[in-house]
Amino acid sequence: MAVLFCLPLLVAGWGLAGSFASTDVAAPTPAEGVFYGSLSSSSVLGVTILDPLAAAEVVAAAKTVSIGLLTGVLPVLVVYGLVRGRxxxxxxxxxxxxxxxxxxxxxxxxxxxxxxxxxxxxxxxxxxxxxxxxxxxxxxxxxxxxxxxxxxxxxxxxxxxxxxxxxxxxxxxxxxxxxxxxxxxxxxxxxxxxxGRVGQVNVAIDHDACIHCGKCESACLADPEILQPALAGEDRIVRAGDCMACGACIDACPTGALAMSLGRR
Ligand code: SF4
Ligand code: SF4
Structure with a gap:
């Protein structure tokens, strides 16, 4: 994804590519592209998208809030809030x-x-x-x-x-x-x-299929303890905001007890 966002800038002759360009023809500005930027600040189809932490730091440092910052953070909060933060x-x-x-x-x-x-x-x-x-x-x-x-x-x-x-x-x-x-x-x-605590994409467990082998915990990239309530029969989904919806636990489960699901049940 990082390469994808940087690519239009490099192709247009900005960034590192600009160091080697030897032409008098002006390179198109990044704003003329469909998408460009970085994972902290980018533009997709003219919509500015900002990393919420970077935006909060800028607001704190400048001690002022701009509408542009708020509208830049909003798409990120909505999309990751709906899907799953992490x-x-x-x-x-x-x-x-x-x-x-x-x-x-x-x-x-x-x-x-x-x-x-x-x-x-x-x-x-x-x-x-x-x-x-x-x-x-x-x-x-x-x-x-x-x-x-x-x-x-x-x-x-x-x-x-x-x-x-x-x-x-x-x-x-x-x-x-x-x-x-x-x-x-x-x-x-x-x-x-x-x-991530409100995310709608969650790992769900079929308690009857689980044989408590622990392979999902070994595979978890976020933290094995987030699977505990589901494995102990106390919950039907992995509810913790730390779940990255990476699917590693699903791939590791030998009985198919885990699956991605929509909603928080
Ligand atoms: S989806 Fe990934 S982060 Fe979430 S519980 Fe499974 S292995 Fe852990
Ligand atoms: S890997 Fe599957 S069977 Fe093993 S403990 Fe996890 S959910 Fe249960």
Whole structure:
């Protein structure tokens, strides 16, 4: 998705491609394209779409709210609110892709790390802290360190300045705790977790088919504990806002007890 959004800019001769362009013909402006931008701020068919955390940081830093910011955040809140907040983490965020590669590497190298060292709701506090800090420093703090921003800058400008953040996440992942960044620390994940509590796309369980083998918990990329109420027979869906609707538990279940469903039952 990050590559997709950056592609029109690169093709039009902006960003990194512009560094090599040697023509007097003016490149078309990004606004002339159907879609362009990054995962923090983009335009699709002329509609501006903004990352809600980035927008909150800008509002806090500038201490003023613009209509443009509000209308830019609204489509994101509506779509992810209706579907499932952390579907962004499971299906769009490039960091999840990196961590899936590191999962594979860790298994290959036989590296064992703790399953959960930091409570998963810590990231909501991190999100609140980032907004408060942005207000105090009059600067959108997380945007300077965001690994998603680092990936975007790398694709668009060939910039390596954000590689340190991605390397730090990789070290945490390989040697300290499985998925600690996404599960517990990423402030954008915190925002989407809060939004995910009303999502309508959910994993549903057939209690009669479950043999309690635990394979779904081992496969869960978000946090195995979010499956507990459903596995214990206390709920018919995975209700936690942390579920990314990634489907890994469904693929892992040997009896077909799990399936995607619509509605919160
Ligand atoms: S593995 Fe299942 S419960 Fe865990 S995040 Fe993915 S869809 Fe949700
Ligand atoms: S993988 Fe399927 S059968 Fe095994 S515990 Fe999970 S839901 Fe039950």
């Amino acid at each position: 579907a962004f983490c499971g299906w769009v965020c490039p960091v999840n892709l990196l961590l899936e590669g590191l999962d594979w590497l860790r298994r290959k190298l036989g590296l064992r790390v703790a399953e959960r060292t930091v409570p998963r709701r810590t990231k909501i506090g991190v999100a609140a802290g980032v907004v408060v800090l942005s207000a105090l420093l009059s600067f959108p703090v997380f945007q300077a360190f965001s690994p998603i921003g680092a990936v975007n800058r790398g694709i668009l400008f060939g910039a390596f300045s954000g590689l340190g953040v991605l390397a730090a996440i990789a070290v945490l992942e390989l040697f300290w705790s499985r998925r600690v960044w996404c599960r517990s620390l990423c402030p954008l994940g915190g925002v989407y977790e809060a939004l």
